[in-house]
Amino acid sequence: MTAISFQSVSKSFSNARGTFTALDGVSFDIQAGEFFGLLGPNGAGKTTLISILAGLMQASSGRIQVHGLDVQTQSAKVRKILGVVPQELVFDPFFTVREALRFQSGYFGITDNGVWLDELLECLGLADKANHNMRQLSGGMKRRVLVAQALVHKPPVIVLDEPTAGVDVELRQTLWQFIARLNREGHTVLLTTHYLEEAEALCSRIAMLKQGKVVALDNTSTLLKNASSNVLRFKLDEQLPTELAAQARITGRIVQFPAHDAAQIEHYLAAVRSAGLQAQDVEIRKADLEDVFLDVMGAAP
Amino acid sequence: MMGWQALFYKEVLRFWKVSAQTIAAPVLTALLYMLIFGHLLEGRITVYDSVSYTAFLVPGLVMMSLLQNAFANSSSSMVQSKMMGNLVFILLTPLGPLSWFAAYVLAAVVRGLVVGLGVLLVTMWFAPLIFVAPLWILVFALLGAAMLGTLGLIAGLWADKFDQMSSFQNFLITPMTFLSGVFYSIHSLPPFWQQVSHLNPFFYMIDGFRYGFFGVSDVSPWLSLGLVGGAYVLVAALALQLLRSGYKIRG
Numbered sequence: 106m107t108a109i110s111f112q113s114v115s116k117s118f119s120n121a122r123g124t125f126t127a128l129d130g131v132s133f134d135i136q137a138g139e140f141f142g143l144l145g146p147n148g149a150g151k152t153t154l155i156s157i158l159a160g161l162m163q164a165s166s167g168r169i170q171v172h173g174l175d176v177q178t179q180s181a182k183v184r185k186i187l188g189v190v191p192q193e194l195v196f197d198p199f200f201t202v203r204e205a206l207r208f209q210s211g212y213f214g215i216t217d218n219g220v221w222l223d224e225l226l227e228c229l230g231l232a233d234k235a236n237h238n239m240r241q242l243s244g245g246m247k248r249r250v251l252v253a254q255a256l257v258h259k260p261p262v263i264v265l266d267e268p269t270a271g272v273d274v275e276l277r278q279t280l281w282q283f284i285a286r287l288n289r290e291g292h293t294v295l296l297t298t299h300y301l302e303e304a305e306a307l308c309s310r311i312a313m314l315k316q317g318k319v320v321a322l323d324n325t326s327t328l329l330k331n332a333s334s335n336v337l338r339f340k341l342d343e344q345l346p347t348e349l350a351a352q353a354r355i356t357g358r359i360v361q362f363p364a365h366d367a368a369q370i371e372h373y374l375a376a377v378r379s380a381g382l383q384a385q386d387v388e389i390r391k392a393d394l395e396d397v398f399l400d401v402m403g404a405a406p
Numbered sequence: 407m408m409g410w411q412a413l414f415y416k417e418v419l420r421f422w423k424v425s426a427q428t429i430a431a432p433v434l435t436a437l438l439y440m441l442i443f444g445h446l447l448e449g450r451i452t453v454y455d456s457v458s459y460t461a462f463l464v465p466g467l468v469m470m471s472l473l474q475n476a477f478a479n480s481s482s483s484m485v486q487s488k489m490m491g492n493l494v495f496i497l498l499t500p501l502g503p504l505s506w507f508a509a510y511v512l513a514a515v516v517r518g519l520v521v522g523l524g525v526l527l528v529t530m531w532f533a534p535l536i537f538v539a540p541l542w543i544l545v546f547a548l549l550g551a552a553m554l555g556t557l558g559l560i561a562g563l564w565a566d567k568f569d570q571m572s573s574f575q576n577f578l579i580t581p582m583t584f585l586s587g588v589f590y591s592i593h594s595l596p597p598f599w600q601q602v603s604h605l606n607p608f609f610y611m612i613d614g615f616r617y618g619f620f621g622v623s624d625v626s627p628w629l630s631l632g633l634v635g636g637a638y639v640l641v642a643a644l645a646l647q648l649l650r651s652g653y654k655i656r657g
Contacts, residue, residue, distance in 0.1 A: 159497075159498055161494065161657065162656065163656065163657070181500035193494075195490060195491035195495075196490075197490070197495070199419070199424075200416075209495060209499075211415070212499035212500075213409060214408060214412075
């Protein structure tokens with residue numbers, strides 16, 4: 106079954122300076138039970154796409170279906186299926202954690218889910234904060250409550266919009282364990298994230314957005330296979346010659362060359378040596394999603 | 407429990423948790439009006455032959471506080487949720503326009519009635535008060551609170567910032583309540599200003615409300631009921647239309 110179907114979704118914003126196209130004919134399907142990653146740089150249109158999916162915004166054209174229901178015309182039914190964790194760290198300062206969860210359940214017409222709320226609090230490490238006012242919580246704790254609020258109605262489709270932006274390692278671990286468990290239990294998960302290693306570890310399939318268009322859509326393993334398989338990585342105190350630097354990815358002292366085979370690696374090392382430079386801490390590693398991401402983002406128009 | 411009831415309960419709890427600010431403060435303000443105006447003007451002004459000025463003032467103050475607080479409740483809740491971003495929690499639920507409308511307006515009605523009752527309880531000792539037609543009192547209290555709660559909802563949807571909200575309140579709601587005959591009968595005004603007062607919808611709410619206490623009013627309570635009721639249908643239709651279209655809350 107198709108859980109989410111994006112069909113030629115476009116969205117433009119008009120203001121005094123002209124028209125800005127945030128989404129340009131985005132089409133892809135997510136199957137029920139998938140753990141799907143939506144990647145892209147800032148401004149690629151990820152949050153706009155999620156907002157249209159969640160009914161917070163209307164598409165300029167195209168449509169989105171959730172479990173075969175149109176998000177615009179059958180919005181009430183769709184919202185019962187979706188659990189959306191918004192990107193912005195928002196909260197209601199009047200209430201405690203438990204009150205917030207009880208009200209959120211109530212909006213869905215649910216009143217007898219105390220056991221599930223306790224489980225949510227437990228699994229997200231919020232049990233000892235249940236009776237704290239939202240204002241008293243740290244940013245990371247507020248983020249956990251956002252996740253819990255999105256899950257009060259046990260939605261079959263869970264949408265997380267950069268849930269780990271700016272949160273500590275502990276929360277990321279807690280959160281991913283819990284979301285992975287829900288995914289194993291059959292919940293579909295759509296995740297947008299900046300942390301590519303997270304997407305690589307969790308998502309079975311990935312779409313990459315750039316300037317409102319899908320520029321890559323495949324299984325995570327296939328994406329990794331198709332990219333340059335290896336990366337030559339070393340540290341350098343001096344500047345690389347211009348023609349070599351053009352082929353490398355340079356972060357401070359760290360230089361990385363994507364390479365397909367041993368001959369290519371030898372070629373780069375020889376070029377560095379003949380330029381009279383001293384490479385330190387040389388290593389060869391497998392390409393990861395970050396390499397694929399940078400490849401795709403660099404190559405796509 | 408239906409979804410809208412949860413939202414209604416949330417809205418009530420929101421003001422109840424800060425009741426010093428949302429209930430006690432407006433009651434105190436009305437008490438100050440009563441102390442000062444009642445003391446200064448008692449015996450100097452006769453509005454109706456049978457009614458002392460202080461007694462005349464009580465229903466006016468009750469209704470004014472009721473109206474202003476009903477407006478403040480829905481408007482400030484909506485603007486605050488928009489500014490804080492936590493309106494998203496409601497936007498993500500299956501709650502439809504009617505549920506939103508019912509929850510926000512009814513919570514505003516509750517706040518208005520609670521404050522109005524509070525004002526009545528602290529001011530009624532200053533003058534012998536009679537309740538000639540309690541049903542009229544109740545009808546105009548409910549209708550007035552619903553009207554202002556709905557206007558507050560519209561204003562809250564429209565305003566993007568607190569200062570826009572407060573200009574709505576300071577330049578529209580407050581002058582219209584003050585100039586509606588809270589402190590005087592419009593019959594004491596020059597003919598021109600009497601005519602102007604007849605264009606003020608708030609005048610009919612207070613006049614009809616006062617009729618319930620004394621059995622006398624500037625215009626017939628039936629006329630007031632018809633005008634206020636008719637205006638309410640229009641205002642409610644506008645609020646529902648804004649909610650249905652997602653005006654300023656769904657992009």
